[in-house]
Amino acid sequence: MSIKSSTTKASPSTQKEEKRSEGGDWRLLLQLLPYAKRSTKDLVISFVLLVPLSVAGAIQPILVQQGIDGPIKHGDLIGLRSVCLWVLLTIVVRLALQAWQGYLVQAVGQKITSDIRTDLFRHVTLLSTSFFDRTPVGKLITRLTSDVEALGDVFATGAVGIFSDLASIAVIALFMFWLRWDLALLLVAMVIPITGLIVFFQHEYRKANYKARDRLSDLNSILQENIIGVGIVQLFRRETFNAKQHKEVNKRYIDEVNTTIFHDSAVSATLEWIALVAIAGVLWLGGGQIIQKSLTFGELSAFVLFSQRLFDPLRQLAEKFTVIQSGFTAIERINGIMREAIDIRDPEFPKSLPSDGKGEICFEDVWFGYKPDEYVLKNLNFTIQAGEKVALVGPTGAGKSSIIRLLSRLYEPTKGRILIDGVDIKEITQSELRHRIGVILQDAFLFSGDVKANISLGEDYSLEEVTAAAQSMNVDRFIQALPNGYNTQVRQRGTNLSGGQKQLLAFARAAVRDPRILVLDEATASLDVGTEYLIQQALDRLLVGRTTIIIAHRLSTIRTADRILVLKQGEVVESGSHTELMQSQGLYASLYELEMMSMA
Ligand SMILES: Nc1ncnc2c1ncn2[C@@H]1O[C@H](COP(=O)(O)OP(=O)(O)OP(=O)(O)O)[C@@H](O)[C@H]1O
Secondary structure, three states: OOOOOOOOOOOOOOOOOOOOOOOOHHHHHHOOHHHHHOOHHHHHHHHHHHHHHHHHHHHHHHHHHHHHHHHHHHOOHHHHHHHHHHHHHHHHHHHHHHHHHHHHHHHHHHHHHHHHHHHHHHHHHHOOHHHHHHOOHHHHHHHHHHHHHHHHHHHHHHHHHHHHHHHHHHHHHHHHHHHOHHHHHHHHHHHHHHHHHHHHHHHHHHHHHHHHHHHHHHHHHHHHHHHHOHHHHHHOOOHHHHHHHHHHHHHHHHHHHHHHHHHHHHHHHHHHHHHHHHHHHHHHHHHHHHHOOOOOHHHHHHHHHHHHHHHHHHHHHHHHHHHHHHHHHHHHHHHHHHOOOOOOOOOOOOOOOOOOOOOOEEEEEEEEOOEOOEOOEEEEEEEEOOOOEEEEEOOOOOOHHHHHHHHOOOOOOOEEEEEEOOEEHHHOOHHHHHHHEEEEOOOOOOOOEEHHHHHHOOOOOOHHHHHHHHHHOOOHHHHHOOOOHHHOEEOHHHOOOOHHHHHHHHHHHHHHHOOOEEEEEOOOOOOOHHHHHHHHHHHHHHOOOOEEEEEOOOHHHHOOOOEEEEEEOOEEEEEEOHHHHHHHOOHHHHHHHHHHHHHO
């Protein structure tokens, strides 16, 4: 595959729009060859079909000339009939072959589009969380949908079609020179400067098209943000403000689209008048030659037809160039994503975690920043013993969730390493790591599908296993109360379930995987007191023998933890049990006392 997914460090990200690559357009198109190769047979047939297609088109004016100068001139009805039959035959051949060739090219175009879309989707899902931090979803969606579509059009209407037009022009030129070189030269002399003009307009079109697609990305980003945040938009009465913002971006988009239309129309108009000028030129030069008896009526008619036919493929060529220019823009933009490095990869020769490992976690001199040199975690050195229940506490923004993200390898430490049962997590596969760790976050994300599928998440758990996991977490009762139990359909993002209900499914998700290490990041914050009590009971059972990391703002919920690590601005400033930390009268004690006071 040559729209290659990058394995090295990322190129300048999609945050800034990629710089347009000037000059290397055809090189860009060549990058698609590997996709085209998958349909070699169909492509070869459609290329071969171009020969009879072009000949059948170019021969028609010659037949007309033969008819006029031969049978018509000599009153030969039988001869005229046979010429007409030949014309009919060329029409039938053209129609049949054109339909066949058109079908093949469209089918190849669709296949290529589909393959690229699949590769792009796969690549995007492999990109690291940091990529999604800096790339608006709307921009990504634009690339995955309309950019890929624009690229598909290159194949469906453009690329191979262009060869057909070029073939037609070449064959027509050959026939013209064979018939009358002077008239042929007149037409060719007109085609050359016009081609230069078309290339200029196309170049301008391309620049405008690139900007238009950027503006479309902006528009989609605003759209996506407003749809996802519609609740907040309405609560804070931001409809008018956001509509104004949308209108401005929409206007910028339309302005760019208008510029592309201008250049596109300029090409069509240029071709329209030059075609008429060409006919006039042929009539003027050819008419003079008829008067001097050096040209026949049949030859003149053939050249009038030739001049039409010459500009027809040229017009088609110009139209296809427009599609191709959009395609180049699309390839550049798709390439921008494909070049994004997959930062977090499985090692080439992965190790395995010891099968008897109990889930010991060790942070060794770990430093981490979302931006280079802006560390949010500094010099972390701690070990969580297998089976230990450790709570991470600290003020907002202290770095608690960042520790979990590093442990789950959603991000990599800038310095230092993280070990599970003595093995660096970089040396095992992500799949093994994530089987070992079960993470329950505050907001459970649900996919469209049924409840069972949302618990098994594509893995092969039987209904019995899913039910047993839900029972062990005391959530089976709630699931059974849903309209169709485990078969209840969940809408996209789980909008037909409450926050607490979604959270209960997240507990079942973790339980069915039976992980050695369990991470609860504010996992019970959205549950009511009664449900939290039920879950807490289940958790007390689930946590036995498992290494557990708990993040909770309500310190009263973590009093029973074996150990509490207190974080402040990315550093562990205290460590000990609740009693020890209360006795030491440090940050933890003051946070705990504040909480007690606020509850009193
Ligand atoms: N995706 C991100 N990109 C850039 N900075 C981030 C990102 N996520 C978190 N941060 C920053 O990293 C720091 C630590 O954030 P983190 O979410 O780990 O804190 P936390 O202790 O879990 O906070 P809270 O208790 O509010 O959940 C904060 O200063 C935050 O602004």
